[in-house]
Amino acid sequence: MTPARTSRAVLFGVHAYRHLAALDGVRHNAPALRSLLVADDLGGLDPAHCVTVPPDSTAAAFLDAVQDAADEAGDLLLVYYAGHGHVGRDDKQLLLSTRESRKARPFHSVPYDEVRAIVAASQAQRKIVIVDSCFSGGALHMAAHPPATERDFEIEGACVLTSAAETERSLCLTEGSVFTLELLAVLASGLPAVLPDGRRGDQQPALTMADLYDTLCARLDGRVIDGHAIPKPRMSTRDNGHRIRLAANRSFATPAPALHPGRGASLDRPGEMGPGRTRTAPAFAPRTQLAPTKYFTGRTEELAELEAMAAAAPAVCLIHGRGGLGKSELLRTVATRVSERFPGGCLEIDLRGWTPGETPRSPDAVIAEQLLHLGHAAQDIPSDPVARAESWRLSLERRAVLLVLDNARDAAQLAPLLPGAGSQSLVLVSSRSALTDLTWDWSRELKPLSKAECADAWHRMGVPESTTGLDEIADRVHGSPLAVRALSTRLRRGAPPEAVLASLADSSPYRAFPDIDAAERAAFTSAYDALDPELRTLVRHAAVHPGPDFGADSLAAMSGLPEHVTQLRLTEIEQLLTHREGRYGFHDLSLGYARERATQDAPEETEPSRNRLYAFLLARLGQEREALRSSPEDDEPIRRARRWLDAHAQELSAAARAAAFDGWEDASAFLLAVGRLWIGGSRIVEAQGLFDLLLTVATEGSLEHAHALTGLGRTYRKQERHAEGMDRQREALALYETHGDTDGQADAVLEIATIDYLLERSATAADGFERAYALYLSTGNEHGQAEALLRLGDNRRNQHRLVEAEDRYRPALELYRILGNRGGEAKVCMGYASILRYRQQYKEAAELFEESYRLFDSLGDQGGLADTLANLSIVRLEQGLVAEALAAAQEALAIYTALGDVRGQGIGLGALAHVSRTQGRLDEALQFHTQAHRLHSEIGDRRGRAIELLGMGYVHLDTKHFDAARESLRESLGLWRDIGDPNGEGDALCGLARLELHLRQHGAAAATVRKALRRYETTGTRFDQAYALVLLADVAAEDPAQGDPAELYRSAAGLYSAAGKEDIAAWCHARVAELTP
The missing domain is CATH 1.10.10 (Arc Repressor Mutant, subunit A)
Structure with missing residues (x-):
């Protein structure tokens, strides 16, 4: 059915899992489906182009296969998945499980959004995605999209078929999953003799997705297995995706010709209704529908779906939405296209449900009028409303009519006008209401026109193609067809687009367009x-x-x-x-x-009214922030608080600003509370704007003024504007000292010390943190004490003074747990985990990072999640879990990018560079390091630059670009010296020693290693000392003049053994044995 050279298929079935229940039957799915797809008389695919992904493959391997197929496909692209499905942390995104999947770690699973994006970008003319998993209906509408009943799958020329709705579980038997078994049966045997819509299945040469879907639904309808109802499959299409031919129809048989010309019924004839049912034209067939405007444009999806409903009539369809969107024009366009299918006539009725100045029409009067149109004599029309409605339904049962009921008001007006159960008519209804009291075969809300559709309409109306600014004008009028028609006259007559845009940007946008204003106002x-x-x-x-x-x-x-x-x-x-x-x-x-x-x-x-709103939001904000600080055994209060804050985010900022402009008595407290909330999240620029406004509202020199300065300084720090941040905190500190506010002083001192810490002024930062801790201690502020201890620990850890860091973390963790502060607890866990990583206790470090992740996740702290993932990536790499390391680094980078965190993006890119180097993808590693270095340079982050230069140096060593390696390593060494980080110096020196060893400069290499060893000895890091001794032993092994290599290996082994690293110590002893005669 498909040109073999340009068609591609990717099949992935996962039946065995490490952390999820097995689905033994799924092991048969992909092989069985492939055998049918490559059969010459069925799918006709080239076996080389029908790929079955191994069931133990990673998410990345599956996506690579999909990407390769999408890049190569020109005709048909088919992607099939069978296995466990689950939802992501946002409770919206569909995830497809792999062998390593577990619900708490979604990065092992395949995000369906990635499959959608790859397929959507493919140049293939026909695209099919089949998902056989629990909750697979989530593929029809992903996060932030309306349900599938309102919006189709976002791939042009595509069809997506799923085994269940987004809330339903699919079923699996030992011989295969139920849905796929039925799919295979239909493919193998062909369509049934009679399709659900009455057409002959054995007269259809091809198996289209629409016929496949209808047949699957019919086969599965009402079936139960072990007391479980089999879910109904779901399908969504785009741009005639339902017409895509998947395979040949094996039940197809060429129909015999009619015995007599002109006799017998053709199945393609519009009047045919199915077995034994035909539409016969009555003697009188009125047609009262109005012609659509010749400028009608767009609405391709709605038109296609309504035409399909007409082909499957009887049906009752509703298009609803606000006034001026073109509902009537849409229905008239449909009626023009399909009216010939209805020999009984086409009746358009304006019900005046929402016409300004008009009373909605009585259904009794409408029925009487339409019965006259259909040829009834006036005296034959019953006067009793009930009898009249019965006559109307009887009349519609006798003829196939296209009924256009425009501008309906409500169910009471509309219900009497609808045909009875025996009618073969098609009813098209438009209303401003969704009319949920009635049952519809098809219902859609009509959306505004897109920018492209508006421009197309204007060009059809005579606006020159060269006219500029049409997209901006379309945006200003919100895609309203009413406005599009009105503006076309001005644009045709030469009105400058700039003038139109300026008018629309006015506070009264339609002042220059009174006809639009009058219609919208009405x-x-x-x-x-x-x-x-x-x-x-x-x-x-x-x-x-x-x-x-x-x-x-x-x-x-x-x-x-x-x-x-x-x-x-x-x-x-x-x-x-x-x-x-x-x-x-x-x-x-x-x-x-x-x-x-x-x-x-x-x-x-x-x-x-507004004052009540401000009071409510301020009080509720306080309650939800307090819930976030607590740590009950049940996470639900925290998750509920997070949901409320996320939902009210824009409202809170707008209300706080409005409260200030309104002069509300507690406006300062409102601005301060919302600003502090956003500092802790990702809305830093918004927080800055609120604190700027607070500065104008608060009395100069007041405590509110000081609070505003502290908050503003924190936003500057978050944006790497350290000098400005330091100035604001010093101003705030002076005000707090004037007012005798000790807690305020501690806050400002803590922030000043944090900026010193970020600028690598470790000693000054330590003094500041100690001073802040003492101030918090004097007021009994335990939250402040814990925060000061945490930052002291971070500072000591950065100096590689690990024991001192632990001494600060321990009391901080105790305080956070007493206070129920999960965010603080998560940060301490991350600090402890970093210490364990330095000590190469990777298993314990990973467990603590995972605990940190869980805590940050429960709080919805995206920045904390990204920091944890970036660190976890390095640990996973050291554990040899490269795929997990890659997934964690990618997720960290994605979060940092979404937050606009430049420093974080540099960290994420650095983590990806380490993964690429481990995989041997050295060009890619160098590219990541270079990008990360550029970002750190932009914000003046010397430590970040030193780390990335060190990485670049080692990659250059790997690729034997020795001059470039020397340049990078020397620059890194200089930065570590400026920062005052002996361990960083040692790492750069070891890199230079490696370079000298490559160049056979043994004396220089030995001298450089000894310098590195002295740096490591100042910080007491035994692992680094051991590494330097091994490197020195390597030099001595080539040049005995530089020392006794066996003795050096023994010394290194002793350090490794003391640290519990017997495996590395054993390797060192093995080297000694090799060197000993």
Whole structure:
């Protein structure tokens, strides 16, 4: 079925797992499917191009295979997965399990988003993804996307078929997974004689994805295995993806010709309804539909789906959305395309449900009018409404009619107009309401036009192709077809796009376009006036909310209604409000009109409403932050707090700013609380803006002023603006001293010391941390004491004074656990783990890093997660777990990048460089080191630069680029000297000694190693001393004049044994044996 040279398939079935339950039957899936796909009479794929990925492969290996296939495919690209499916930490992303997968470590699994992105980018004309796993329906709509009923899979010309919905578990038998067994059966035997839609299966030459899906659904419908219902498969398509041919249909037989010309029924004839059912044209077939505008554009998905519904009629379909989006035009376009399928006529009825100044039409009157259109005599139309509705349904049962019910108001108006169960008609309904009280065969919310669709419409209307700025104009009018039509006249007549954009950017965007304003205002007014008094009050409160969106809890606080009542009533304002994941907002221009009505109808409500909002948010923010500081056995309070803070993030910032501008009495406290919240997260620039505003609100010289300076200084530190950060903290310290605020002094001193620490001024930093600790001790501030001890420990660890670091970490950890501060506990665990890594106790270090990860994850601390992963990557590498090291480094870099953390990105790239060097990918390693060095240079991070130069030097040694190695290592050595880090100096010196050994400069190499050894001896790091002794022994082995190599190996073995590293000590003893005659 597919050109073998340009078609590719990748099959991956995982049946055995180290940490998950086995799925023995899955072992048969991929081999069986491959045998059918390569069969000449079925799939026709070239066996060389149908790849079965080994079941014990890593996530990276599977994605590599998918990428290779996607790069090579020109005609068909097929990706198949069978195995365990689970969701990621965000409870949204679908993850496909590998042999090493475990739920607590998602980096072992395949993120479905990666498969989607690879397939989407392929040049293949036809793309199929089949996922047979639990929760596989998550493939139809990934994180942050609406459900599949609202938006299809985002791959053009594609079809995705899954074994279950996103909340359902798939079933597996010993002979194979249930879904795949049925898939194999359909492929092997072909389509059934009669398809679910009535067509003859044995007269279809190809097995399309639509026919495959319908057949699978029919075969699996209602089946139960061991008391478990088999889930219904799910499918989503894009750009006619349902028409993709997967294979030949083995049941296909060429139909015999009709015995008599003109007699018999053709299955392709539009009037055919299925076995024994035909659409016969009545004597009178009225057609009252209006023609669509010739400028209609876009809506390709909706058109394709509605045409498919017409082919499968009877069906009742709804397109809904706010006014002005082109719902009526869409239905008229569909009606024009499919009306010939309905010989009984095509009736378009304007129900005037939302027409400004009009009363919605009575269904009784509409039925009477339409019965007349259908040829009924007036005297034959019953006067009784019930009898009249029965006559209407009977009439529709006798004929196949296309019924366009435009602008429906509600279920009460619409229900009497719908056909009965026996009708073969197609009903197309448009409404501003989702009409959830009725049952629909197909229902979609119509979205605004895309920028490209707006531009296409303008060009069709005569706007020159050379016109600039159309994308920006489309963005300003929010893709409204109503606005597109109105603006086309101005643009055709030569209005400069710059002038149009300037007008649309005005506070009254449609001032220069009164026709658009009138239509949009009328749409809002009709919806607003239709609400009851309580709902109108809610709309007014929502209108004066300062944020881009709001939660039901916030609106409840503003209105004074109970939250549960507010939640229920908000569902009745769908035309004016958007609703997504528990957050509400206004449709485009509706906000401006709503604020006008709030000012007109109840201006006295605004100030008390907003003040109640500010008080509620400030109090709730305090509660949730306190929950984050606690450490109960149950994580749910912390997760609930994190969810609330994430959901209200934009609202909190907007409300804090508005409180300051409104002059609310507690505005300073509000700004300070939100600013401090964002410093601890990833919204550093936003925090800076809030502290800048606090500086203008607070009285100069006040404690609030000092708090603002401290917060602002912290944001500067987070942005590597250390000089400015130091200045702000010193200003704050002076104010705290003036006010006698000891805790404030301690905060400022701690921040000053932290900046010294980051600038490698270790001794000065240690003095500052000790002073901050003493100040916190004097006030009994245990949180401050723990933080000062933690940073003292970090400082000592950086100096390789590991015992002293442990002495600081120990009491810090005790305090954090007493206080229930998980964030602090996680940081101490990470510090302890780093010490264990220095001591080469990799198993224990990995366990502590994993504990740190768990704690940061429970808090939603992305920065902490990234720091942990970057360190864990190095440990995994030392343990020989290269795939896990790579996954951890990649995840760390992704988080740092999302946070905008430049230093972190450098660390992440450095971790990737180490992995690449271990894999022997030296060019890639050098590239990563170089990129990391550039980032550290940009922010003046000398330690980061020294580390990356050291890495570059060793890569140059590996590739025998000795001049480049010498340059990098010498520059690294200089930086370590400037920083005052003896261990770093020792590492650079050992690298230079390696270089000299390569060049057979034995005397110089021995002298350089001895310098390194002296550096290591000053810090007491036995492992580094042992390494230097081994290196010196290597030199002496080539040149005995530099010492006794056997004695040097013995000395190294003694150091390794004292540290519990008997394996390395044994290697040293083996070297002694080799050298001893």
